[in-house]
Amino acid sequence: MSLLVIASEAHSDHETVAMDDGALVPSPENPQRAVMIEAALRHAGHHFAEPVEVDAGLLAAVHTPEYLEFLATAWGRWVERGETAPAAMGFAWPPRGSPGTRPDDLIGQLGFHSFSADTSIVAGTWTAALSSASVAVAATDRALDNGATVYGLCRPPGHHASADQFGGYCYLNNAALSAQRLLERGVQRVGILDIDYHHGNGTQSIFYDRSDVMVVSIHVDPRNEFPWFTGHANEVGEGRGHGWNLNLPLSAGADFGTWSSALEQALGCLEGGDIDALVVSLGVDTFEGDPMGTFRLTTPDFAAIGRRLATIGSPTVVLQEGGYAIADLGVNVAAFLEPLGQ
Numbered sequence: 001m002s003l004l005v006i007a008s009e010a011h012s013d014h015e016t017v018a019m020d021d022g023a024l025v026p027s028p029e030n031p032q033r034a035v036m037i038e039a040a041l042r043h044a045g046h047h048f049a050e051p052v053e054v055d056a057g058l059l060a061a062v063h064t065p066e067y068l069e070f071l072a073t074a075w076g077r078w079v080e081r082g083e084t085a086p087a088a089m090g091f092a093w094p095p096r097g098s099p100g101t102r103p104d105d106l107i108g109q110l111g112f113h114s115f116s117a118d119t120s121i122v123a124g125t126w127t128a129a130l131s132s133a134s135v136a137v138a139a140t141d142r143a144l145d146n147g148a149t150v151y152g153l154c155r156p157p158g159h160h161a162s163a164d165q166f167g168g169y170c171y172l173n174n175a176a177l178s179a180q181r182l183l184e185r186g187v188q189r190v191g192i193l194d195i196d197y198h199h200g201n202g203t204q205s206i207f208y209d210r211s212d213v214m215v216v217s218i219h220v221d222p223r224n225e226f227p228w229f230t231g232h233a234n235e236v237g238e239g240r241g242h243g244w245n246l247n248l249p250l251s252a253g254a255d256f257g258t259w260s261s262a263l264e265q266a267l268g269c270l271e272g273g274d275i276d277a278l279v280v281s282l283g284v285d286t287f288e289g290d291p292m293g294t295f296r297l298t299t300p301d302f303a304a305i306g307r308r309l310a311t312i313g314s315p316t317v318v319l320q321e322g323g324y325a326i327a328d329l330g331v332n333v334a335a336f337l338e339p340l341g342q
């Protein structure tokens with residue numbers, strides 16, 4: 001069965017470097033990922049549309065004005081100050097307990113506005129991040145208009161990005177923008193189901209004190225994996241958001257039996273939250289062949305997850321997050337989406 005895919009070519013100049021175990025390497029979050037996904041989805045017969053540019057007011061409802069200005073201008077400032085390295089990165093981050101004053105200098109701001117050295121900024125980064133956000137919001141609008149599941153082929157991914165920090169290959173939080181858009185269009189309560197291998201720390205932080213968006217995440221236990229500092233089961237939200245954040249960390253090496261029990265728990269929680277629309281942060285780095293993950297999900301398992309989500313019935317937006325097994329990436333996304341078409 002076929003569904004609508006929102007995609008854009010505007011990500012293609014976003015090719016970065018990543019710090020990996022002490023070495024600067026080409027980032028595994030590369031343009032080829034989107035190429036592979038698009039090819040598989042075209043082969044599966046899904047139809048494609050391009051996004052319109054995301055509204056500035058919506059961006060500002062999720063991210064701080066300083067951060068948006070920083071992202072839009074960082075590369076130009078890098079070049080202007082005579083830097084010659086191929087990618088802009090910070091090297092110093094706010095020490096624990098620091099007062100939180102933003103530096104004026106670009107290098108200081110690169111540290112202030114990031115939390116991990118796996119993520120850098122190149123000439124094409126802002127265009128790509130903006131197009132990825134636009135894809136997410138266009139997918140959201142079409143899902144709501146059509147009362148159907150729509151897939152946003154987002155690249156770069158978004159779930160690690162907070163209101164004012166990039167990291168984990170993410171710059172703008174596409175899932176948060178999608179949820180915020182749903183609220184803006186009158187949806188009462190939004191659920192975000194994050195099934196990327198890594199904890200969606202950015203999404204969690206954006207909605208941590210809110211009860212209009214319930215965030216539920218299944219991921220590897222952060223004791224032994226990025227993002228290291230969040231994603232534990234005792235992070236349940238605060239203030240009005242208390243009880244509106246659920247983390248289901250699993251031990252490294254989890255198989256589909258373990259994973260799907262967590263999915264049932266996640267869906268039970270979302271059901272209890274009386275959700276009117278669902279945003280799925282779809283990472284397929286839970287795949288058995290993923291170079292970054294240890295979970296053991298297979299291609300048929302992704303189809304089984306899609307079938308399970310197809311039974312929920314609320315308007316659903318599926319947004320691409322991680323997944324780094326290049327050769328299998330498209331096939332896994334296609335397997336997941338197939339049951340969600342109509």
Ligand code: Q9C
Nearest residue numbers: 020118157168169226321322
């Ligand atoms: N040795 C997403 O999946 N650390 N981001 C990689 C490899 C960064 C993952 C270390 C993981 C970021 C969207």
Ligand code: ZN
Nearest residue numbers: 196197198322
């Ligand atoms: Zn991931």
